[in-house]
Amino acid sequence: MLQYGWRMLSSRPSLWVLALGCALLAALPGALAGTILATPIVAFLVTGNPLLAVGLLPEELTGSPGSAALLWGLVALSLLGALCVRSRLYAAAVWSSDGSNEPGVSSALRGSRARWPAVVRIYVESGLLLLCVLLPIASLAFAAGGGAAGGTSVLVLVAALGARSLIRVTTTLAIRATVLDSVGGRLAWKSAINVLKQRRADAAAVWIALVAIGAALWMGGRIISPVLQDTAFDYPPVSAYAFLREVAQITMAVPLEAFLLVFSFGAWTAVYRDIQARPPGGSQRRQTNPAGARAAAFLLVVTIVSNGIPTVIDSRYTDEQSAETSAIERSEIEPEETLRAAPTIRPSPTSYDVTARLEDEHLTWTTRVAYRNVTGQVLKNLVFHLYPAAYARPLADIPLAGDLLAGDLSGSFRSRARPGTFTIKRVMVDGKNARREANGTSLVVSLPRPLKQGAATNVTIALDAELPVFPERYGVWGEMTLLGNWVPVVAVRDEEGWVLHEFGTVGDPFFSEVADYRVLIEADDRQNITGTGSLTRIQQSSDDTRTWTFDAPGVRDVAFAASVTMRALERTTAGVVVRSWYPAEARALGAANLDTAVAAVGDYSERFGPLPFDEVEVVATSGLLGGMEYPGVVFVGQGNKSLEGVPVLPELLEFAGFADAQRRYVLGHELAHQWWYASVGNDQASEPWLDEALAEASTITWLRRVENGDRTWKMTNLLSEPPDNDGHLYAGVDEFSSNQEYIDSIYRSGAGTVLDLRTRVGGDTFDAILRSYHETNRLEIATAGDFFEAIQKVAGSDVAESFAR
Numbered sequence: 179m180l181q182y183g184w185r186m187l188s189s190r191p192s193l194w195v196l197a198l199g200c201a202l203l204a205a206l207p208g209a210l211a212g213t214i215l216a217t218p219i220v221a222f223l224v225t226g227n228p229l230l231a232v233g234l235l236p237e238e239l240t241g242s243p244g245s246a247a248l249l250w251g252l253v254a255l256s257l258l259g260a261l262c263v264r265s266r267l268y269a270a271a272v273w274s275s276d277g278s279n280e281p282g283v284s285s286a287l288r289g290s291r292a293r294w295p296a297v298v299r300i301y302v303e304s305g306l307l308l309l310c311v312l313l314p315i316a317s318l319a320f321a322a323g324g325g326a327a328g329g330t331s332v333l334v335l336v337a338a339l340g341a342r343s344l345i346r347v348t349t350t351l352a353i354r355a356t357v358l359d360s361v362g363g364r365l366a367w368k369s370a371i372n373v374l375k376q377r378r379a380d381a382a383a384v385w386i387a388l389v390a391i392g393a394a395l396w397m398g399g400r401i402i403s404p405v406l407q408d409t410a411f412d413y414p415p416v417s418a419y420a421f422l423r424e425v426a427q428i429t430m431a432v433p434l435e436a437f438l439l440v441f442s443f444g445a446w447t448a449v450y451r452d453i454q455a456r457p458p459g460g461s462q463r464r465q466t467n468p469a470g471a472r473a474a475a476f477l478l479v480v481t482i483v484s485n486g487i488p489t490v491i492d493s494r495y496t497d498e499q500s501a502e503t504s505a506i507e508r509s510e511i512e513p514e515e516t517l518r519a520a521p522t523i524r525p526s527p528t529s530y531d532v533t534a535r536l537e538d539e540h541l542t543w544t545t546r547v548a549y550r551n552v553t554g555q556v557l558k559n560l561v562f563h564l565y566p567a568a569y570a571r572p573l574a575d576i577p578l579a580g581d582l583l584a585g586d587l588s589g590s591f592r593s594r595a596r597p598g599t600f601t602i603k604r605v606m607v608d609g610k611n612a613r614r615e616a617n618g619t620s621l622v623v624s625l626p627r628p629l630k631q632g633a634a635t636n637v638t639i640a641l642d643a644e645l646p647v648f649p650e651r652y653g654v655w656g657e658m659t660l661l662g663n664w665v666p667v668v669a670v671r672d673e674e675g676w677v678l679h680e681f682g683t684v685g686d687p688f689f690s691e692v693a694d695y696r697v698l699i700e701a702d703d704r705q706n707i708t709g710t711g712s713l714t715r716i717q718q719s720s721d722d723t724r725t726w727t728f729d730a731p732g733v734r735d736v737a738f739a740a741s742v743t744m745r746a747l748e749r750t751t752a753g754v755v756v757r758s759w760y761p762a763e764a765r766a767l768g769a770a771n772l773d774t775a776v777a778a779v780g781d782y783s784e785r786f787g788p789l790p791f792d793e794v795e796v797v798a799t800s801g802l803l804g805g806m807e808y809p810g811v812v813f814v815g816q817g818n819k820s821l822e823g824v825p826v827l828p829e830l831l832e833f834a835g836f837a838d839a840q841r842r843y844v845l846g847h848e849l850a851h852q853w854w855y856a857s858v859g860n861d862q863a864s865e866p867w868l869d870e871a872l873a874e875a876s877t878i879t880w881l882r883r884v885e886n887g888d889r890t891w892k893m894t895n896l897l898s899e900p901p902d903n904d905g906h907l908y909a910g911v912d913e914f915s916s917n918q919e920y921i922d923s924i925y926r927s928g929a930g931t932v933l934d935l936r937t938r939v940g941g942d943t944f945d946a947i948l949r950s951y952h953e954t955n956r957l958e959i960a961t962a963g964d965f966f967e968a969i970q971k972v973a974g975s976d977v978a979e980s981f982a983r
């Protein structure tokens with residue numbers, strides 16, 4: 179049987195033509211799927227959610243009803259056409275694989291024509307049978323649950339593969355009964371089953387040989403086309419590059435598949451006909467047969483093409499990218515070019531003077547706070563937030579570490595991260611050592627005499643820390659040092675006393691009044707530093723250190739990022755200088771961040787009114803969990819590095835556009851916080867929806883304006899629809915046990931509630947409400963009541979009351 183199959187390879191050229199046709203028709207849908215349908219397919223693979231996959235089909239397939247119907251019609255027609263043509267070619271090939279039939283493509287097509295409807299019928303029946311067998315197996319596996327033991331899932335997989343092979347072998351024999359002996363309907367299946375029963379051993383031998391040859395071809399293909407394997411996810415899926423690469427892929431795969439097909443046509447026909455004889459002449463004939471030489475020559479051509487085309491397009495793509503990168507490099511600015519005069523605005527009651535020294539991972543800093551009591555109460559003490567104290571906890575207890583550890587599929591976070599240290603060196607009030615009590619992340623400083631309304635006092639706090647090796651908010655990770663929530667800030671005081679929240683694992687508890695900051699940071703002179711406020715001076719402070727001075731009047735907090743490889747681009751929009759900071763090796767990312775940030779800041783400025791500051795810095799950090807907002811600066815992580823080391827998945831997600839969607843979405847969200855947190859403050863711990871749901875709603879409406887749909891939202895949240903309001907909108911951060919729960923309720927369903935308001939009042943009125951809310955509460959602290967007031971002012975009390983409900 180196997181010999182018969184081998185003989186077919188060299189003795190029947192017509193079989194090759196038919197097999198090539200079959201292989202090409204089988205390869206095309208895959209190529210289409212790999213390019214145009216990459217995003218929905220990856221979405222389905224990652225989430226198993228068919229609705230999400232449909233929602234991410236290319237716009238042309240879902241856009242206007244007319245064009246969608248036309249395109250879907252075309253897709254369906256071509257699939258049907260491919261099926262019909264392929265089953266005809268297949269029938270002709272089976273006809274031709276019988277040595278007693280005339281050779282030649284046209285005679286095969288003529289000879290098998292009368293049997294085509296019967297072959298299509300067998301295909302359809304076989305497909306249905308496959309569904310009937312595989313669905314129960316799949317649902318069984320599903321019922322066993324995702325947590326099924328490894329052994330169970332292997333068993334299920336083996337059962338499914340076995341059933342599939344058996345059905346395919348029977349189908350192949352039934353088609354022979356139909357084409358070669360004109361047996362139709364159920365008789366064809368019966369005859370196939372009879373053959374299988376009688377020649378079990380032969381069928382098994384052929385099946386094993388085919389699996390072995392298939393595996394050899396697959397591995398051989400990988401060996402002869404290393405370039406094709408290397409460049410699999412290198413180009414954007416919908417591009418001329420990806421198209422050409424698919425052409426190279428098909429050029430290689432189709433002949434190899436055809437080879438397998440021709441062999442299998444012969445071998446299965448031999449099983450069906452019970453042809454046991456060796457070919458006449460045997461090995462002697464093989465020596466004189468030029469097929470071997472021809473095959474070798476052919477293999478050489480295939481190898482050259484399948485490596486040559488990708489090599490050429492790859493080098494052209496690389497050239498284009500490096501030209502783009504050098505264009506970006508030419509427009510980069512030096513930190514000195516961002517120097518400005520200190521901004522002048524109405525002074526705040528409180529000011530902070532920070533002098534810091536950063537030496538590798540060691541940070542020492544002294545904060546002098548000039549505090550004026552405007553609380554209307556007599557104060558016996560002042561309470562400060564000391565958030566860096568949380569980073570001296572054991573690693574698992576550091577804020578966000580739980581999420582990082584849970585998502586650390588590759589173990590790269592666990593192996594690198596470590597806690598820092600934190601020491602309070604000195605606390606003085608008006609120049610004298612003061613009594614103090616540190617408790618978690620708060621510090622109570624006793625005042626020597628009660629501070630009356632309107633009176634002022636000076637508090638000096640000297641701190642020392644070994645920074646944690648940590649990628650979010652505060653710490654060193656790779657080249658990047660992040661200083662977020664690092665300056666001791668006075669807590670907010672209300673009628674009931676100091677407002678303190680635990681710095682735990684869920685949400686951002688940061689809550690403070692606007693004050694005037696001046697920050698001096700001395701660091702290694704190779705470091706570039708950016709952050710809140712205006713850079714007003716860079717001074718060489720010793721042989722190898724420089725001191726950077728930032729003036730930031732009227733901000734709630736200050737944050738900075740330092741790195742020796744950091745570069746910058748800037749552009750102005752709506753009176754705001756937007757800067758993108760990024761590692762030198764990520765220039766394309768830096769340029770993309772600038773474009774996204776300029777678009778978002780422009781949109782928000784137009785809709786919500788101007789910011790109280792005119793510089794916004796976007797820093798591409800090595801963060802793993804999205805981004806973090808601070809006044810005048812946002813930290814944005816570069817994709818999901820926790821997948822580093824996980825095979826294929828990160829590349830696949832980037833190829834299909836998920837990484838870029840995530841980048842745009844996170845950037846839009848963090849920048850919206852410049853309005854809802856930095857400009858209009860709120861108690862982020864007890865009313866988190868007020869900044870988070872508004873930031874989400876702002877992002878969603880901006881993206882809808884740009885992209886005419888929720889594509890980026892769907893890709894980032896991996897959901898097909900925003901979830902309904904779950905009734906937790908007014909919950910505080912301490913009511914959630916995980917960030918996932920918190921995000922579902924406050925971000926997603928919170929944004930849904932805010933967007934319901936937009937649906938009710940219309941886009942323009944909605945923007946007017948937000949503009950009024952921003953204008954009234956700029957640089958103040960707002961509550962839900964202030965938001966309802968803005969709704970009432972713009973849209974009337976009915977709307978405000980129904981929203982409040």
Ligand SMILES: [Zn+2]
Nearest residue numbers: 847851870873
């Ligand atoms: Zn947020």
